[in-house]
Amino acid sequence: MAQTNLERQVETRLREHEIRLTEGRRTLIQALGKADGPKSAADLHSRLGDQVPLSSIYRSLSVFEDAGVVSPHYSTKGVTRYELAEWLTGHHHHLVCVNCGVVEDIEIDDRLETQLEAIVEEIGRDVSFAPVDHALEIDGNCRQCQ
Numbered sequence: 498m499a500q501t502n503l504e505r506q507v508e509t510r511l512r513e514h515e516i517r518l519t520e521g522r523r524t525l526i527q528a529l530g531k532a533d534g535p536k537s538a539a540d541l542h543s544r545l546g547d548q549v550p551l552s553s554i555y556r557s558l559s560v561f562e563d564a565g566v567v568s569p570h571y572s573t574k575g576v577t578r579y580e581l582a583e584w585l586t587g588h589h590h591h592l593v594c595v596n597c598g599v600v601e602d603i604e605i606d607d608r609l610e611t612q613l614e615a616i617v618e619e620i621g622r623d624v625s626f627a628p629v630d631h632a633l634e635i636d637g638n639c640r641q642c643q
């Protein structure tokens with residue numbers, strides 16, 4: 498099967514870390530590429546069925562994290578969810594359901610993003626902190642839980 502652009506980018510990064518993109522890891526990257534937000538190892542396992550064992554999902558996510566291919570998202574309930582790093586997917590923010598815990602990606606339009614950057618800069622100035630990045634997280638109830 499033809500390699501997607503995403504797989505090529507991931508493979509190049511992993512090679513820099515002397516890590517091979519095995520078939521199982523490729524499947525995992527594809528699942529993360531299709532996800533609409535950060536997913537836990539258990540979420541990914543239920544999506545992939547027996548294609549990739551849970552233990553190897555945990556191991557691969559940790560390898561991916563070390564190589565900067567995925568970013569962790571920590572929930573207040575102690576669940577760690579992973580998503581492809583922003584250099585692969587683009588800058589975005591998160592909606593977090595306080596009831597079921599689902600985390601959904603959202604991109605905001607350029608006008609709002611510019612306003613948000615200005616707010617972040619101003620907060621930084623007020624506390625003598627030089628922001629390099631930001632992530633907005635909105636807590637609430639998802640469509641299913643409303």
Ligand SMILES: [Zn+2]
Binds near residue numbers: 595
């Ligand atoms: Zn929910």
Ligand SMILES: [Zn+2]
Binds near residue numbers: 535580589590602603
């Ligand atoms: Zn995200």
